[in-house]
Amino acid sequence: MRRWSMFRKQWQLFVFLAPGILCYLVFNYLPLAGIIVAFQDYSIFKGFLGSPFVGLKWFGVMLHDARFLQVVTYTLEMSVVKLLVSFPAPIVLALLLNEVRVRVFKRTVQTLSYLPHFLSWVVVAIILYRVFDPTDGVAIPILGLFGFDGTTVLRDSRYFIPLVAGSEVWKEVGFNSIFYLAALTTIDPTLYQVAAVDGARRFRQLLHITLPGIMPTAVMLLILSVGGIVNANFDQVYNLQNPLIALDTDVINTYIFKKGIQEGYYSFSTAFGLAQGVVSFILIYLTNRVSRRLAGTSIY
Amino acid sequence: MRRSTGEKVFNVVNIVVLTALCVTTLYPFLNILAISFNDGRDAMLGGITVFPRKFTLFNYEVVFRSGDVFSAFLFSVGITLGRTLIIVFTTAAGAYSLMKKDLLFKKSLILFFLIPMFITGGLVPYYLLIRTLGLMNNVLVYLLPITFDFYNAVIMRVYFQSNIPESLIESAYLDGADDFRILSRIVLPLSKPLLAAMMLFIGVWAWNDWMTTMLFCSNKPGLWTLQYLLQRLVMQTNAALKLAMTMAAKSGKPIDQSLITPQTITYATLIVATVPIVVIYPFLQKHFVAGIMLGSVKG
Numbered sequence: 001m002r003r004w005s006m007f008r009k010q011w012q013l014f015v016f017l018a019p020g021i022l023c024y025l026v027f028n029y030l031p032l033a034g035i036i037v038a039f040q041d042y043s044i045f046k047g048f049l050g051s052p053f054v055g056l057k058w059f060g061v062m063l064h065d066a067r068f069l070q071v072v073t074y075t076l077e078m079s080v081v082k083l084l085v086s087f088p089a090p091i092v093l094a095l096l097l098n099e100v101r102v103r104v105f106k107r108t109v110q111t112l113s114y115l116p117h118f119l120s121w122v123v124v125a126i127i128l129y130r131v132f133d134p135t136d137g138v139a140i141p142i143l144g145l146f147g148f149d150g151t152t153v154l155r156d157s158r159y160f161i162p163l164v165a166g167s168e169v170w171k172e173v174g175f176n177s178i179f180y181l182a183a184l185t186t187i188d189p190t191l192y193q194v195a196a197v198d199g200a201r202r203f204r205q206l207l208h209i210t211l212p213g214i215m216p217t218a219v220m221l222l223i224l225s226v227g228g229i230v231n232a233n234f235d236q237v238y239n240l241q242n243p244l245i246a247l248d249t250d251v252i253n254t255y256i257f258k259k260g261i262q263e264g265y266y267s268f269s270t271a272f273g274l275a276q277g278v279v280s281f282i283l284i285y286l287t288n289r290v291s292r293r294l295a296g297t298s299i300y
Numbered sequence: 301m302r303r304s305t306g307e308k309v310f311n312v313v314n315i316v317v318l319t320a321l322c323v324t325t326l327y328p329f330l331n332i333l334a335i336s337f338n339d340g341r342d343a344m345l346g347g348i349t350v351f352p353r354k355f356t357l358f359n360y361e362v363v364f365r366s367g368d369v370f371s372a373f374l375f376s377v378g379i380t381l382g383r384t385l386i387i388v389f390t391t392a393a394g395a396y397s398l399m400k401k402d403l404l405f406k407k408s409l410i411l412f413f414l415i416p417m418f419i420t421g422g423l424v425p426y427y428l429l430i431r432t433l434g435l436m437n438n439v440l441v442y443l444l445p446i447t448f449d450f451y452n453a454v455i456m457r458v459y460f461q462s463n464i465p466e467s468l469i470e471s472a473y474l475d476g477a478d479d480f481r482i483l484s485r486i487v488l489p490l491s492k493p494l495l496a497a498m499m500l501f502i503g504v505w506a507w508n509d510w511m512t513t514m515l516f517c518s519n520k521p522g523l524w525t526l527q528y529l530l531q532r533l534v535m536q537t538n539a540a541l542k543l544a545m546t547m548a549a550k551s552g553k554p555i556d557q558s559l560i561t562p563q564t565i566t567y568a569t570l571i572v573a574t575v576p577i578v579v580i581y582p583f584l585q586k587h588f589v590a591g592i593m594l595g596s597v598k599g
Binding site for chain 1: 447
């Protein structure tokens, strides 16, 4: 009874929440129910309710799929390389920016380096193909200086992971440095003065004051990226691929898309997606626990 | 302060590295911009840097007169505005409700919105759902699935709590105002800077969205966003030629097909798709540092 009177008082609050609740029910929770497709021989004509159940059949098919191992290892390889390159890059940039004493210069660098974050991968992919254009891409002569033939970069799948990691840095390094610049402003300036009095030079100050100061931010961002290690960025990979290398450079997400939506193997790719989701959930959970132990930082 | 040689060397190296970063960011844009204003056949010879060699407006003429790019542009503008307004206002209203301490089922509601951030059905069940609901090739597929953004709602809640004095809301209650009036007359007007920032961010996301089109509306050109059209231009080399043909058909002017190259047409389209972002970028920049700080407060 008390609840009812509370509800009558709060009905407007629930009107405000209604679109969100409805939207989540239909477009976030119904697809969760749609996971049953992974345990069915789903057919468009029989629908979710009429398709026969087949247990774990599709998970077995997945494990024996000719490309399963290749796609999974390639995804992990790509994620690890990407993490190794794109995790430290914004830290380095923030530290470099932090040492710049000329205001105008610092602002200009920031303004320019943040901009690519707001471009779509469609646009970034076109830019990248321009830069590595075999006839007159600007990267070709530069790579030539190091004795490297750049004309094959876009045609040879061996260079795809470096391309993905590099373009990730190009697009996001500036924007991600903001997190670290924000962390840097929270460091107490008197620490530096005291250190200077004690005779610590800039490098020692960096080691003992600045780095510990941005540590919590770094740990938090690392946790977020480790959770996504089985989840290569579909948007990025799909746009950077071209027909010459597409078969060798598929990651789990692009494979699921091609198999599931383009070729219509709905049950198979739902099972694959489910396995991927479970692994990524476990990873997020584990990294969060580890970080809680180590640094006292957790994101949730 | 005395500077050691080591520090001087570091400062020089630092400036060189950062300048190199700027050049790496800027040069490809200027290069593409130059080629988009260049004669197509001439551009194929290569060697254009940041200035066009044989200046022409022809590529842009094709892009605009063919109608396809222009209508995709208009559609993108409209759908971006629509999505942004819906998401920002629904999210703000939801955030206001979630801010209330005595909201019924508050804990369950927060859990309800939190769970999908970690567990999703995946691409295929989502795709099948959209199909089953009859939203394929339907403009509603842009508007319905994402109307509330829990992550941004959390940021807004923090902002409301720290920027709107509780006493103000209390006294409005005492004066007989209901939640609807408090939200529309007090909370939203006092949160204009945050709402503006969110509109810009969500606007950029909506403008750049090509995947919704590819997955659900690829069979209906009237529902193509500009980003999707651009992607098609890249994936299908003859798409640029088709643009020129439709332009010729529409203007009744015979067109020398040898003047059209996919490259220059694609680049002109890219510039048209990127200019709006560059134009609003200064406003974005003003807001996003503050926005990120706010986001990190919640963690």
